[in-house]
Amino acid sequence: MKSFFITATDTDAGKTFVACALTQALINSGKKVAVYKPIAAGCYQVGEQLVNEDAQLLSQFANCKQSISDVNPIALEEAIAPHIAALNENRKISIDEISQGFSKVTSLQADINITEGAGGWRLPIYINNGLGNDASKHIFLSDFAQDTKQAVILVVNMKLGCLNHALLTYQAIIADGLECIAWIANNASEQPMAYLSENVTSLEQLLPIPKIAQLDFYHEQSMSLKDKINAAATKIDLSHLP
Numbered sequence: 001m002k003s004f005f006i007t008a009t010d011t012d013a014g015k016t017f018v019a020c021a022l023t024q025a026l027i028n029s030g031k032k033v034a035v036y037k038p039i040a041a042g043c044y045q046v047g048e049q050l051v052n053e054d055a056q057l058l059s060q061f062a063n064c065k066q067s068i069s070d071v072n073p074i075a076l077e078e079a080i081a082p083h084i085a086a087l088n089e090n091r092k093i094s095i096d097e098i099s100q101g102f103s104k105v106t107s108l109q110a111d112i113n114i115t116e117g118a119g120g121w122r123l124p125i126y127i128n129n130g131l132g133n134d135a136s137k138h139i140f141l142s143d144f145a146q147d148t149k150q151a152v153i154l155v156v157n158m159k160l161g162c163l164n165h166a167l168l169t170y171q172a173i174i175a176d177g178l179e180c181i182a183w184i185a186n187n188a189s190e191q192p193m194a195y196l197s198e199n200v201t202s203l204e205q206l207l208p209i210p211k212i213a214q215l216d217f218y219h220e221q222s223m224s225l226k227d228k229i230n231a232a233a234t235k236i237d238l239s240h241l242p
Ligand SMILES: Nc1ncnc2c1ncn2[C@@H]1O[C@H](COP(=O)(O)OP(=O)(O)OP(=O)(O)O)[C@@H](O)[C@H]1O
Pocket: 008, 010, 011, 012, 013, 014, 015, 016, 017, 018, 054, 118, 119, 186, 187, 188, 189, 215, 216, 217, 218, 219, 225, 228
């Protein structure tokens, strides 16, 4: 069983889009894939449940039977930094809670587990304000990836500033003792950045890992989001993945 953690240079970079496309590409190659979105901020109420669009989309692509709360155990209502949303709900997010949710995912015995992070690599999930008798340290979502020793895939949103963000993210992953196994150049906005191909080439030279896809922005009104993700799935080169 393999576990890939999808991170990105920033929020809105295309983690969900790419995680779904990668899930579909792996399924097309005959694999059983389970998905996980441990923390989502920005949810809507469905009956008793808070539901998040990323988790819904991921579960539509995966081919394991997973309930929406198993895909996304920590669903926070406000679309803000998760640790602040949690504070507003008088809730403390712990790595234990995230790890327990991950154990449920791994118990499905899929060939591959795909976890979508939240925000970028160093996303705080709990900040110790130094007051009171709370002896715990600051906690980041990257601590979970570290504890579970996941192979990381980096989604780079190709826009001005992405070279710096991509390199810093790559270096932080390596400094955390994890392997960053591949990167994907994603165009998450309609207008491509100036000198796109030169920037992609620069990243190919700077990042010592394979680029497994270069995704255009799919702007066709006639295509559903699912169709766009299916089209993106055909662009992913799985040969570099373990
Ligand atoms: N290559 C693409 N073509 C068309 N639309 C895209 C592409 N990549 C991303 N998008 C769209 O851009 C938006 C942001 O992408 P996405 O939701 O995947 O980002 P994210 O990194 O998962 O964001 P978050 O941090 O909120 O989880 C979404 O509406 C998504 O469908």
